[in-house]
Amino acid sequence: MKSVLVVDDSSTFRQLLCMSLSRVEGISASDITEASDGQEALEKIKEKKFDLVLTDIRMPRMDGLELVRQVRGDIGKDELPIVIISTKGSEDEVEIGLSVGANGYLSKPISMAKLREMVASLLH
Amino acid sequence: MEEKPEEILSLFSKSEELLEMFRKGKAFTEELMYENERLRFRIVHLEKEKMDLSATLMREVERLKLESTQLSQKLEFIDGRFQEIEAENKDFAMRYVEVEEQNESLANLYVASYRLHSTLDPSEVVECVKEILMNMIGSEEFGLYVVDEEMNELVLAGYEGEIAQKLEGGRVRFGEGLEGMVAESGMPFFTEDTGEGGEVCACIPLKIKDRVVGVIAIYRLLSHKTGLTALDHKLIELLAGHAATALVSSKLYAVADRKLKTIEGFMNLLRVR
Numbered sequence: 001m002k003s004v005l006v007v008d009d010s011s012t013f014r015q016l017l018c019m020s021l022s023r024v025e026g027i028s029a030s031d032i033t034e035a036s037d038g039q040e041a042l043e044k045i046k047e048k049k050f051d052l053v054l055t056d057i058r059m060p061r062m063d064g065l066e067l068v069r070q071v072r073g074d075i076g077k078d079e080l081p082i083v084i085i086s087t088k089g090s091e092d093e094v095e096i097g098l099s100v101g102a103n104g105y106l107s108k109p110i111s112m113a114k115l116r117e118m119v120a121s122l123l124h
Numbered sequence: 125m126e127e128k129p130e131e132i133l134s135l136f137s138k139s140e141e142l143l144e145m146f147r148k149g150k151a152f153t154e155e156l157m158y159e160n161e162r163l164r165f166r167i168v169h170l171e172k173e174k175m176d177l178s179a180t181l182m183r184e185v186e187r188l189k190l191e192s193t194q195l196s197q198k199l200e201f202i203d204g205r206f207q208e209i210e211a212e213n214k215d216f217a218m219r220y221v222e223v224e225e226q227n228e229s230l231a232n233l234y235v236a237s238y239r240l241h242s243t244l245d246p247s248e249v250v251e252c253v254k255e256i257l258m259n260m261i262g263s264e265e266f267g268l269y270v271v272d273e274e275m276n277e278l279v280l281a282g283y284e285g286e287i288a289q290k291l292e293g294g295r296v297r298f299g300e301g302l303e304g305m306v307a308e309s310g311m312p313f314f315t316e317d318t319g320e321g322g323e324v325c326a327c328i329p330l331k332i333k334d335r336v337v338g339v340i341a342i343y344r345l346l347s348h349k350t351g352l353t354a355l356d357h358k359l360i361e362l363l364a365g366h367a368a369t370a371l372v373s374s375k376l377y378a379v380a381d382r383k384l385k386t387i388e389g390f391m392n393l394l395r396v397r
Contacts, residue, residue: 010255012239019231087258089348107348109262109356112228 002123003031003048007041007055007067008085013108017054017085020112024119038062042070050080052122054115057086057097065100072101081122085110229355232260233362240363240370244377249370250282256363257342258284261356265344269296269303270371271337278307278339281371287343302327303339310336312364314352326352328360330368337368 004021008014014034022029033048035041039061041053053071057064064084071077081104084097089107097105104118239252250268257263265285269278272295280287280294288294299308306313306327313327325345330338340363345351352360 008259010259012235012252012255013259015239016232016235016260019235020228087262087264087346089346108259108346109349112231113224 001028001031002026002051003033004119005033005035005041005044005050005053007035007038007053007059007064009036009056009059011036013056016112017115020115021054021119024116024123026123027119038064038067038070041067042075045071045075045077045080052119053080053082054085054119055082057084057088065097068097068100068102083115083118083122085115225355229358232355232359236260236359236362237366240366243370244374246371246374246378249367249374252370253340253363253367254282254284256359257340261342261352261359262346262349263342263344264346266340266342267291267303268367269307269339269341271307271339278303281338285343287341303341306341307336307339310334312360326360328364330364330371332368332372337372340364340367 004027006014006017006021008017014036018029018032018034021027021032033044033050035044037059038055041055042062044050045053053067055064055067062070064086068082068084071080071082078101082102083104083106084102085106085108086093086097087108088097094105094107103122106115106118236256239255240249243249243252253268254266257266257268263284265287266283267280267287268282270281271277272279275295276298278296278298280291280296296304296307298304302313306329310329310331312329315325326340326342328340329336330340340360
């Protein structure tokens with residue numbers, strides 16, 4: 001089973017993501033961990049091994065871009081797949097997201113089918 | 125004339141040789157005739173065989189022709205079935221996509237309604253409505269208004285974007301502006317465009333039966349979103365009903381809770397005295 005970390009300050013969106021992710025082969029609801037901001041996510045990544053991280057950008061304490069930078073830089077987890085899911089969807093914003101080290105970028109509101117497709121391709 | 129015995133012997137010997145030759149010729153002729161007879165018999169036999177084979181061959185050709193016709197028919201049938209199944213398959217694939225979309229819609233609606241009714245704190249309900257408008261519908265600028273029945277006005281309870289700066293005191297009178305008109309009429313309003321330049325692209329009354337308790341106005345969608353989808357309309361419909369009940373029930377609960385705490389405090393005070 002694969003473990004996934006969902007990072008978003010919106011509990012509604014986290015719940016929606018968890019519901020959708022639990023339909024991906026190899027992920028069960030109990031393997032999904034939630035974090036409401038980048039700081040909390042970073043602590044959880046240090047404590048536990050995850051197979052995938054889905055993160056929002058705009059969050060209190062630490063935003064998603066900083067989270068990706070720290071995971072790639074300070075923690076040095078280059079292999080950990082990270083997907084940014086954000087309301088920011090312009091080409092420049094997507095480019096910034098990918099340039100800091102994210103493996104994928106989805107703009108909100110997202111298509112759950114697309115999300116599952118991306119998650120499945122990154123996990124398998 | 126008298127012949128010499130040597131000549132007679134020679135003549136006799138020659139006649140013997142000749143006779144021998146005739147005998148050999150006869151045997152050879154007989155052999156040839158026998159061979160001829162055998163060959164004639166063989167020819168007759170072969171001709172019969174040929175005719176039999178020809179008949180067999182004809183029968184085989186006929187059988188193969190029949191088989192070929194049957195196979196062609198079968199192939200035609202299988203081809204037809206294949207096309208039917210392919211069409212069915214396409215239909216199933218399309219239905220699968222539709223079911224997936226419906227599934228997604230249901231998941232969105234379920235999470236939205238679950239979250240709206242998961243709290244009795246009015247501020248949390250407002251936050252939940254904001255989350256739905258931002259993350260699930262993709263609104264960049266919007267306002268959530270609640271009705272102030274005493275003043276007959278709409279009060280801005282939650283927002284995203286610059287609407288608070290544009291609005292004087294965060295209030296809109298009934299019948300004034302699109303929000304006020306929607307609150308007064310109880311009828312939703314949608315525009316086709318995405319509301320560029322601050323235009324309203326959706327304005328929905330929050331109703332409990334016929335009573336309007338608030339209004340949600342979506343002024344602008346996220347830049348990468350080209351318009352409201354069928355799912356967005358469903359979510360907006362859901363918000364119109366569920367957000368209204370969630371807002372009213374949470375407010376009633378907050379008022380009742382406050383009153384209960386006041387009475388409890390008063391009772392405690394009486395007990396102490």
